[in-house]
Amino acid sequence: xxxxxxxxxxxxxxxxxxxxxxxxxxxxxxxxxxxxxxxxxxxxxxxxxxxxxxxxxxxxxxxxxxxxxxxxxxxxxxxxxxxxxxxxxxxxxxxxxxxxxxxxxxxxxxxxxxxxxxxxxxxxxxxxxxxxxxxxxxxxxxxxxxxxxxxxxxxxxxxxxxxxxxxxxxxxxxxxxxxxxxxxxxxxxxxxxxxxxxxxxxxxxxxxxxxxxxxxxxxxxxxxxxxxxxxxxxxxxxxxxxxxxxxxxxxxxxxxxxxxxxxxxxxxxxxxxxxxxxxxxxxxxxxxxxxxxxxxxxxxxxxxxxxxxxxxxxxxx
Amino acid sequence: xxxxxxxxxxxxxxxxxxxxxxxxxxxxxxxxxxxxxxxxxxxxxxxxxxxxxxxxxxxxxxxxxxxxxxxxxxxxxxxxxxxxxxxxxxxxxxxxxxxxxxxxxxxxxxxxxxxxxxxxxxxxxxxxxxxxxxxxxxxxxxxxxxxxxxxxxxxxxxxxxxxxxxxxxxxxxxx
Numbered sequence: 472x473x474x475x476x477x478x479x480x481x482x483x484x485x486x487x488x489x490x491x492x493x494x495x496x497x498x499x500x501x502x503x504x505x506x507x508x509x510x511x512x513x514x515x516x517x518x519x520x521x522x523x524x525x526x527x528x529x530x531x532x533x534x535x536x537x538x539x540x541x542x543x544x545x546x547x548x549x550x551x552x553x554x555x556x557x558x559x560x561x562x563x564x565x566x567x568x569x570x571x572x573x574x575x576x577x578x579x580x581x582x583x584x585x586x587x588x589x590x591x592x593x594x595x596x597x598x599x600x601x602x603x604x605x606x607x608x609x610x611x612x613x614x615x616x617x618x619x620x621x622x623x624x625x626x627x628x629x630x631x632x633x634x635x636x637x638x639x640x641x642x643x644x645x646x647x648x649x650x651x652x653x654x655x656x657x658x659x660x661x662x663x664x665x666x667x668x669x670x671x672x673x674x675x676x677x678x679x680x681x682x683x684x685x686x687x688x689x690x691x692x693x694x695x696x697x698x699x700x701x702x703x704x705x706x707x708x709x710x711x712x713x714x715x716x717x718x719x720x721x722x723x724x725x726x727x728x729x730x731x732x733x734x735x736x737x738x739x740x741x742x743x744x745x746x747x748x749x750x751x752x753x754x755x756x757x758x759x760x761x762x763x764x765x766x767x768x769x770x771x772x773x774x775x776x777x778x779x780x781x782x783x784x785x786x787x788x
Numbered sequence: 789x790x791x792x793x794x795x796x797x798x799x800x801x802x803x804x805x806x807x808x809x810x811x812x813x814x815x816x817x818x819x820x821x822x823x824x825x826x827x828x829x830x831x832x833x834x835x836x837x838x839x840x841x842x843x844x845x846x847x848x849x850x851x852x853x854x855x856x857x858x859x860x861x862x863x864x865x866x867x868x869x870x871x872x873x874x875x876x877x878x879x880x881x882x883x884x885x886x887x888x889x890x891x892x893x894x895x896x897x898x899x900x901x902x903x904x905x906x907x908x909x910x911x912x913x914x915x916x917x918x919x920x921x922x923x924x925x926x927x928x929x930x931x932x933x934x935x936x937x938x939x940x941x942x943x944x945x946x947x948x949x950x951x952x953x954x955x956x957x958x959x960x961x962x963x
Contacts, residue, residue: 566950570938573946718856720826727856741897744855747827752955756891756908756936758849758864759821759831761955770862770893770906770938771854777944778895778903786944 513539515572523581523604524597524647530588531597533581533604534561535612536572538787544615546784547577549605549658551598551634553625553666553765556686557586563624567768575787576780577614579605583630591687591701592643598630599638600647603655618784620660622776624765625750628666628717632703632729635661635712642700657712660783662776664717664767665750667724669704676723707732713739715779719748719766743775813837814879817926819960827853829862833958837879841872847889857897864891868914879962880926885914887932905941910934912954920962930956 516537524531538545548571552563564580571578583589583597602621609616623631637643639654646652667673671691674683684690687697699705704725714733718726722744733740747754748766755762755769766772780786814837821831829851837843845868854860866889874881887910894905912934919927932954939947 570946570948573948574944730856741858742856743858745827746853746855747829747851748853749826754824754827754829754851754853755952756864756910757831757847757866757889757954757956758827758829758851758862758891759824759956761823762936762952764952769853770891770908771858771860771895773938773940773945774860774893774895774904774906774942775858775897777940777942778900781944 513573515539515569515578523601523649526647527584527597530582530584531600532561533579533601534564534568536564536568536578536580537613538572538575538577540575542575543613544609544618545575545577545613546618546780546787547579547605547612547614547620548662548780549602549619549621550578550580551583551621551623551627551630552580553623553627554585555682556589556594556626556629557682559585559626563627563765566764571787574777577612579612586685590685591697594686595630595633595637595643595701596645596647598634599643599645599655600649602634602638602658603645603647603651604649606655607649607651615784617659619658620662620780620784621658622662622664622767623666624664624767625666628663629668629670629703629724630666631661632663632666632668632714633701633706634658635663635714636703636706636708637700640700640706660713660715660779662715662717662767662779663703663726664765664772665719665748667726668702668716668729669725670702671698672704672728673724674698704729704732707736707738709737711736711738713779713783714741715775716740716742717766717772717775718742718744719750719753720744720746741775741779743772745769745771812923814923814962817843817879817960817962819926819928819958821847821849821956821958823955823957824849824851827851829853831864833960835870835960841875841878843870843872843879844868845870845885849891851893854895857899858895858903859897860893860895862891862893864889866890866910880918880920882915882917883928885916885930885932887912887914887934904944907939907941909937909939910952911936912952914954914956916956916958924962926958926960926962928958928960930954930958932956 568578817835824831831849914932916930
C-alpha cells in the first residue's frame with residue numbers, strides 16, 4: 472500500500488464517518504473539450520472537511536488535495552482564501568489546487584474564523600494552527616514538513632504575510648493542540664496575492680474604514696499596537712522566508728513597501744504586478760477579454776508561482 | 789471603467805431610440821477591443837460577411853501586463869464565426885458566436901531573465917449585440933461561456949482545463 476492509499480484509508484476511519492473523498496474531474500473535461508492534446512497527469516485525491524482545530528467546528532477545517540503518486544514527502548502549499556475577513560471559504564482554491572496537486576504538490580486550503588467571531592488575532596492564530604497541523608500530520612498526508620509554502624489571496628494574502636513573518640511572535644500565540652504550546656516556525660516560502668501588508672495604510676487608503684476597524688475592534692488611533700501586530704510590514708526581519716508578492720492593477724495596502732523593506736533587510740522578495748487585473752476580474756487568454764478569476768490565476772502569475780515554488784520548496788514529483 | 793460602461797449604455801440607448809431607416813448592408817468590419825488597453829495591450833480584429841447571416845472574424849492581440857520586478861509579453865490569435873439573428877439587418881443587432889483562440893505568455897524578471905512560458909487555448913460560446921452609430925461606427929458588447937486549457941511550457945505545472953465566463957467589448961468601423 473503506498474502513502475496515498477494510506478491517507479485514503481485513515482481518512483475514511485477518522486471520526487467514524489465517511490469523508491467526502493472524490494477523484495478530481497479535470498482530466499475528464501480535458502478529454503472531451505480538447506481531444507487533440509494528450510494529458511497524462513493523474514487526478515488528485517481530495518479530502519474534504521479535515522478538522523485542524525476541532526474547537527471551532529467548520530470554521531477551522533481544511534480541504535487537502537493529494538497528488539496520486541507514490542512519493543512519501545511532497546512539497547506543500549497551504550492556501551488561505553479571501554473574502555474581506557468576513558466571507559469566503561476554502562472552496563476558493565478549487566480552481567488552483569487541483570492543478571498544483573496534479574503537478575506533485577500537496578495543497579491544503581483552509582477555513583479560518585471569520586468576522587464577527589474572527590477578530591484579529593484569532594484569524595491569524597487559526598492560520599498558524601493549520602500550518603502546525605500540517606507539520607504534525609506530515610506523514611499522514613505525505614507532506615515534507617520542511618517544504619511548506621503558504622499562499623493567500625486578498626484577505627488571505629494578509630494572513631499569509633503574517634504567517635510568514637509573525638508565526639513565532641510572543642504576542643500572537645497559536646493556542647491550539649497542533650501547536651502544542653510552542654511557537655510555530657514560519658513556512659519555507661510565502662505567496663501573498665492582492666492583499667494589504669500595512670493595515671494602517673490600508674485603513675487610510677480604503678473607503679470602508681468600518682470594515683477595516685472590524686478586523687481589529689477599533690481604529691488605528693484607538694488600537695495602534697493591534698494595527699502594528701496585524702501588519703506584515705511591521706514584522707520584517709533578516710532571515711524571513713522568501714516572498715513572492717503579487718498585486719492587481721491597484722497597489723493598495725503597502726505591498727510595494729513590504730517588498731522594499733524585505734529586500735532592505737537582506738531577505739528575498741519579488742513583486743509581480745499584473746496590469747489590468749481587477750481583483751476578481753482578469754484578462755487571461757485573449758487580450759481584451761475579461762474573465763472572472765483571481766489575479767493569481769493569470770498566466771503571468773502562474774509562471775511566477777511555478778518558478779518561485781520550484782526555487783523555494785522544490786518542484787512536484 | 790464604470791464611466792465607460794455607463795457611456796456605452798447611454799450611446800446604445802440613443803442608437804436604439806433613433807427612428808429606424810434602411811441602411812446598406814455592410815460587408816466588413818475593422819475593430820479593436822478597448823478592454824485590452826487596461827492590461828497594457830492592444831487587440832484588433834477583421835470581420836467579413838461570408839454568407840447571408842454569417843460572418844467570420846480574425847483577431848490578434850498583444851499584452852504586456854507584468855510590472856514591477858517582472859515583465860511579460862502575451863501574443864494572442866483567434867477566430868470567430870458569428871451567426872446574425874436578424875434577417876433584415878445582417879451584421880447588426882444580436883448575434884451568437886463560436887470563438888477559438890490561443891495565447892502565449894512569456895515572463896521574465898530582472899534577475900533570472902526568462903522565467904518561463906504558458907499557453908492558453910480557449911473555446912467559447914459568445915452572445916453579443918452590435919449597436920451602430922451613423923451606420924458606420926459599431927459597438928458590440930459580448931458575454932460568453934467557455935473552456936480554457938493552460939499549458940506550462942516548462943512542464944513544471946500540469947496542464948489544466950477550467951470553465952470561464954468572458955466579457956468582451958468591440959468598437960469598430962463598418963464598410
